[in-house]
Amino acid sequence: MRTKAFGLLAVCALLTGCLGGTQETDQGRNADAKEITLTIVANAALGGKNARGANWLQNWVVPKFTELQKAKGVTATIEFEQNGAGDEDFKTKVALDLKTGGGGDIIEIDGIWLGELAQAGQVKPLDEVVGTGTNWDGWNQIPQAVQALGEFDGKRYGVPMGTDGRVLFFNKKLFAQAGLPADWQPRSWQDVLDAGTRLKALPGVTPIQLNAGTAMGEATTMQGVLPALAGTGRPIHENGKWQGDSSNVKDVLGLYQRIYGGGLGDPVLQQEAKGRDRSFTLFSENRIGILLESDYFWRSVVEPKNGVAKMADRDSAVGWALVPARQAGAGVGGQDFVSMSGGGVRVINPNTKYPRQAWELMQFLNSAEAVKESLAGTAQLTQRQDVNDEVLKGDPVLSFVAEKVLPITRYRPGLADYPKVSAALQQATADVVSGKSPDDAAKAYREALVKAVGEDNVG
Template sequence: MGGVARRDVVRAAVLGAGSAALAACGSPLDPRGAGADGEVALTVATNAVSGGKNADEADWITRWVVPRFERRKRAEGTPVRVRFAPSGVDDEQYKTKLALDLKAHAGPDVMALDGIWVGEFAQARYIRPLREVAGERAVDWAGWAQIDPKVRSLARFEGKLYGIPAGTDARLLFFHRPLFRRAGLPADWQPRSWAEVLAAARRLKRLDGVTPLQINAGTAMGEATTMQGVLPLLTGAGGRISDGERWYGDTRELRAVLGFYRDVYGAGLGDPRLQQEAKGRDKSFERFATGRLGILAEGDYFWRDVIAPKTGTAPMKGRDDEVGYALFPARAPGAGLGGRDHVSLSGGAVHVLNPHTRHPRKAFALLAALHSAAALRARLGDSAMITERDDVNDAVLDRDPMLRFAADKALPVTTFRPGLAAYPAVSLALQEATAAVVAGRSPAAAAAAYRSALKEVLDGDDRIIG
């Protein structure tokens, strides 16, 4: 991949889109910003659509958030008409469309971004800090008291808040208890080091037809490789991916991570073919659900949406009894970043305001409505997930011991990806490094190749450490 494409995904997409694509993105914001009866008109957009991608989110916004917000504003004497703009497309398509809209001073008043896009959009000047758009009301919003500073960092770039985080998650090790019993491993397994993870995988290898361990690798897995594999391991080795605007290259911590990949795939503890297939991640889910995979490194999404007994894509009727979960161990006790024994990695979406909205006060009121405790509880219904609000988590997570474990044990030791424009290209380079090791290249050679790729991404050595 060329340096320009790697260096700035948003700007490259906008510059390469052409006027035809720009015209397809919708009209600039209505100068009057008003409906037919003089109501203020606002638009909210997320990558969701009823009956399709993230349908529950689309239905929640259109059936619960919007009508209640409109009724409240009407009762206050300041009527607002809200339109939901659905997408339901590939994330990169959605991202490019928003970038085109914002470049043209068009687009929705309130929109959802992946947390790792915040810095990229901010550096391209497509979004502005929340305080600059909405004023002091954004600082004084009572909801901030319920959002942990660590979770707020999802929406923070260079010390400034650009929006409100829309939930978060955690990375854990899931293990198949019936397979552990057959291999003579404990049902309450909690590894204290990478060596203990590998030792358990070697025991599982004795079972016929079982893949001992799945740690995502390669470019076919995409960002799942970086999120579920490289970055938790790097943190567990005491390393970082970046420091401000500088990026770590060929470091001993990265070589240790790549060494772990060699130990897994070079010793037949993982299936290298899965790492090369477009549907490899889904196949790993299916293997786990059907008792053919022993240990899986994944986010809590796997528990909530994949192996959920009734609604999962690979449902496990006996999930609650058959699936164990453990914290990601550091390389050795105390060897993790900051002297940690265990680590995690978190992500999530962020809702931001269009800096060109003609009604910033009301747009912020809509933004706040999306993050009210009542709205989040309504979205969850009888289910549970880790939301951005502590008060909601306190009310709903006891329904699900695994999510309570993730919130109480994993989030305190979690880290987040850097919201910088170069990150997507850096992430791809890390994926390529793991693919090289799975294919048989030495960790040292793969780490050196990563540094060369980083030099290309960053147009030189000035911002590379190591």
């Protein structure tokens, strides 16, 4: 009997790790291999989608890392799997690869997909894949708020690739005409509304643009509802529940009512198919006073030479400010100011044959040298504070976002139901813009939310 029991335990240990011995073995498998092959998967293609990133991976990362491995006596074959698909198609491909035990060793994903993949068991926390070796000095250069992009349920799954931040942009020329300060920094929603009231006196000017409605899609949620909701002290998802028709949601819809029902915003613009693009043009033509947007607006929209709505005098005419909470201290975590951010994350495939080497490649991809090289001379926010300090020092807005916004930012919940929740929030703002009361819009939102995610998942 003792012999049989020992045999069963030995088989159990070999097959399932029930004695606790195989997890570290799995994490350390092939750790001393002298010949390795690692594949990086990204939704980028040379000469196509995300071409700059593709060029960096293919022509800098691959040869550089191969060379570094050769110096250690390791023959490394690093492959870059290019893709140029739509985001949802790429997501489907990644999920299918992971589900069937395939896929690349390092995979670039949108941060909003992380929770869904984690809940499905298709990606795992870094320390489960790599082991205790995830202690890395690079973490000290990634602000904690930015690290959250690669975290789910309190566990670290990946390394953020970069991010952005949302601020209030304002037209200094219009502010001067309205008698408002060039160094404006509102400290409450009321301060923003008061500035809007002053701007309302200017002919042909829309005082405030806060994205609303379904035509603007996710821009309504990310540049409107979620920052405002964070300013009430509660995120859209907490403790496993989606926020329903709470007082916080009603406060946000009340803000929309005060803007669009009070003549401070243009309700028609929110319903136009190209309303967001139109708002960019109007701002550049000095016809919108205040606009909530990401740093993309500064570096790509009103950029004087190549922007989609060029402003020749951008550097002197455009001001920026932190997004205030409803009132001081009312924001999430007791914050006075709030923001929302997005971005990508690199994860290690749990099925990799070379977990330790994949982690070494991951560290290299996110090293200061590699991150700077990936920018190809452009000014853009990165995940690393040391890189930001160097490459953004000549850009006042991006430096402001890196120093002031990233430490306080929040991210969308990376859950499968989020797109349905976002759509319901967009419709709620559309209802208010078209004249429905905040209470009625909130009630309709809850009904749509329950239908989308189930009563048990609504708080």
